[in-house]
Amino acid sequence: MTAATASRRRTLLTLVALCAETALLAREYLHGGVASHHLLANPDLPAVSNWWGLLLVPLLTWWTVGRVERRAAGAGGPARRAALVGFLCALAYGAMLAALFAAGSPVVDYVFFGLLALALVVRLWHAEYLLGFALAMSVVAGPILPAMFGAIIALFSWLVHAAARALWRRLRPGVA
Known part of the structure; x- marks a missing residue:
C-alpha cells in the first residue's frame, strides 16, 4: 500500500470517528444535555464532560490507525x-x-476486573484494543474515563509481558 493510500485511510477513519462522536453528543444534547461523569463514580471527585470526546476520539483514532499501519508495513495484510x-x-x-x-447488573464487577486477567494473556497494550474499548464504553461512560482505564490496563499488560519476557530470557538455557 502506498503512503498516500494509508494517509487517506487514516484521514477517512478519523473523520468517521469524529462524525460518530458528534452524532452521539448531538443525541445527548437534544435529550437533556451532555453528561459529565465523576472519576470512580464518586461525586466528591471531579467530573469529566463528554464534550472532551470531540478531541479524544479523533486523536485516538488517528494514533491507532497510524500504529496499525506502521505494524502492517512489515507484516502486510495479516497484521491489519x-x-x-x-x-x-x-x-x-x-x-x-x-x-x-x-x-445495573452485579456481574459488571467480574467483567470489569476480568480485564486484568485478560491482560495477563493478551497484549492489550496495542492501540486497537484501547480504541475499541473506549468507543464501546463511550455510550454509557463517555470516552474519557474508559480511555483512562484502558490506558491503565494497557500499561499493566505491557509491564506483565515485558517482565515475563525478561524473566524468560534470563532463565532459559543458553543458546549455543
Whole structure:
C-alpha cells in the first residue's frame, strides 16, 4: 500500500470517528444535555464532560490507525486483519460491559476486573484494543474515563509481558 493510500485511510477513519462522536453528543444534547461523569463514580471527585470526546476520539483514532499501519508495513495484510479482529473484540467486550453497567447488573464487577486477567494473556497494550474499548464504553461512560482505564490496563499488560519476557530470557538455557 502506498503512503498516500494509508494517509487517506487514516484521514477517512478519523473523520468517521469524529462524525460518530458528534452524532452521539448531538443525541445527548437534544435529550437533556451532555453528561459529565465523576472519576470512580464518586461525586466528591471531579467530573469529566463528554464534550472532551470531540478531541479524544479523533486523536485516538488517528494514533491507532497510524500504529496499525506502521505494524502492517512489515507484516502486510495479516497484521491489519489481526488489528481489526482485536478492535472488534475490544468493541464487543466494551459493549458487553456498557450494557451490564447500564442494566445495573452485579456481574459488571467480574467483567470489569476480568480485564486484568485478560491482560495477563493478551497484549492489550496495542492501540486497537484501547480504541475499541473506549468507543464501546463511550455510550454509557463517555470516552474519557474508559480511555483512562484502558490506558491503565494497557500499561499493566505491557509491564506483565515485558517482565515475563525478561524473566524468560534470563532463565532459559543458553543458546549455543
